[in-house]
Amino acid sequence: MKVYFDNAATTPLDEEVFETMKPIMLQTFGNPSSTHAHGREARAKVEYARRTVAELLNTTPSEIFFTSGGTEADNTAINCSVESYDLKHIITTEIEHKAVLETSRRLEAMGKVKVSYVELDHEGHMNMDHLNQLLHxxxxxxxxxxxxxxxxxxxLNDIGAVAGLCENYDAIFHSDTVQTMGHFAHDTKNLNCHFLVGAAHKFHGPKGVGFLRVCKTKKIGRFVLGGGQERNHRGGTEYVYGIVGLAKALEIAYRDMHDHERYIRSLKDRMIDGLKDRIPGVAFNGDIRDGHSLYTVLNVSFPPSEDNDMLLFNLDINGISASGGSACNSGAVAGSHVLNGIKADINRQGIRFSFCKYSKPEEVDYVLEKLVEIMQPVTV
Ligand SMILES: Cc1ncc(COP(=O)(O)O)c(C=O)c1O
Incomplete structure (x- = not known):
């Protein structure tokens, strides 16, 4: 059996998305910037996709900028807001994605900003009082x-509460929503967050396309220089069929969200219960309580063992794809900055299993069975 439990790294393309993209790939090949009929047809597809994304997020099309994915959107939000508002201070946490951390650290190394890190507890929750102090x-x-x-x-972080604090101090708020976009119903009208991001491949869309939502009260400069695409902010011919696929994938995600959430949560619970029953000493990294945890992700902390280093490898040879950290560390045993950031026990191996709408209960059972075998000491 082959099991793919690395959906936080990327998800399989939805066939319905592929069917929507196919005619665009084959027939709508005009350049959206061309003024002739072929170009206008492509332009119409891009703008329809923008409108779709905007409506789903309860915002306006002019606030949506298509990008190459989550990394570019995060980089842009940080770099552009620092530049546009001449900011000298970034507040973040040690366990953000590298797209945020590396961008912030580079700005600090260039002498443009000071970066402060909000204190975290051992489950990765932020200390809101400390955030308040840093803002103050x-x-x-x-x-x-x-x-x-x-x-x-x-x-999960309570980004509504963070937004409220930011408002008190007139701070600019960017949230890396890559993992929740398509899995939670983001409603920008009720969330005072200035920059939100999405990456299509995390919700069964194509790879290499994402978006940045910039609240209309905030301005950003040009972030890719070239032609006048993306309302003169991001030059470069648009990835038309990727953008169309992104919008379709987000539409499906919103349409089926409740059913998928319930189903995926049941798989995660099955995995948690099975692990507790069958692996003595098992624990979990992060807060696994409903409402405090992303339902697609389960980070398992395995008890110390001599073979821990081989755990991912052994899963892999049994046909199970999981991850030892973020996608950059998939299949590798590189130390995780997140587990280090929450001061997880270094003698325990943390493995991330992440699920999607295509995951199956029998796959959970197979993974549990293999884990029991792998963890069992070999008797000669
Ligand atoms: C939280 C988070 N932010 C940003 C990214 C980067 O997204 P992309 O791979 O689309 O550039 C990822 C991808 O793993 C992510 O999980």
Whole structure:
């Protein structure tokens, strides 16, 4: 049996999405910037997709910028807000995705900003009092970049509460929503977050396309220089069929969200119960409680064992794809900055299993069976 439990790294393309993209790939090949009929047809597809995304997020099309994915959207939100507002302070956490951490650290290394990190507890929750202190302690406007759900451990942040605090200090708020976009109903009218991001491949859309939502009260400059695409902010011919696929994937995700959430949650619970029953000493990294945890992600902390280093490898040879960290670490045993950030026990191996609408209960059972075999000491 082959089992793919690495859906936080990327998800399989939905066939309905593929069917929507296919005619665009084959027939709508015009350049959206061309003014002739072929170009206008492609332009119409891009703008229809933009409208679809905007409606789903309860925002306006002019607030949606298509990008190459989550990384570019995060980089843009941070770089552009620091530049546009001449910000000198970024507040974030040690367990953000590298797209946020590396961008913030580079700005700090260039002497443009100081980066402050909000204290975390051992489950990855932020200390809101400390966030308040950091905002209060800076003389000037700050950029706060706090992810919605952590991609490795699944712990959710209350971004509504963060937005409220940011409002009190007139801070700019960016949330890396890559892991929750398509899995939670983001409603921008009820969330005072200035920058939100999405990556289509995390919700059964194509790879290499994402978006940045910039609240209309905030301005950003040009972030890719070239032609006048994306309302003169991001030059480059649009990835038309990718953009169409992204919008279709998000539409499906919103349409079926409740059913998928219930179903995926049941798989995660099955895995948690099975692990507790069958692996003595098993624990979990992050907060696994409903409502505090991303339902697609389960980070398992295996008890110390000499073979721990081989766990991912052994799963792999049994046909099971899981992850030892974020996608950058899939299949590798590189230390996880997230597990380090929450001070997880270094003698225990953390493995992320992540599920999607195509995952099956029998796959959970197979993984449990194999884990029991792998964890069992060999007797000669
Ligand atoms: C939380 C988070 N942010 C950003 C990214 C980067 O997205 P992309 O791979 O589309 O660039 C990822 C992808 O793993 C992620 O999980």
């Amino acid at each position: 302690g800076h003389n000037g406007r700050s950029l706060v970049s706090i992810m919605h759900a952590n991609n490795e451990i699944g712990t």
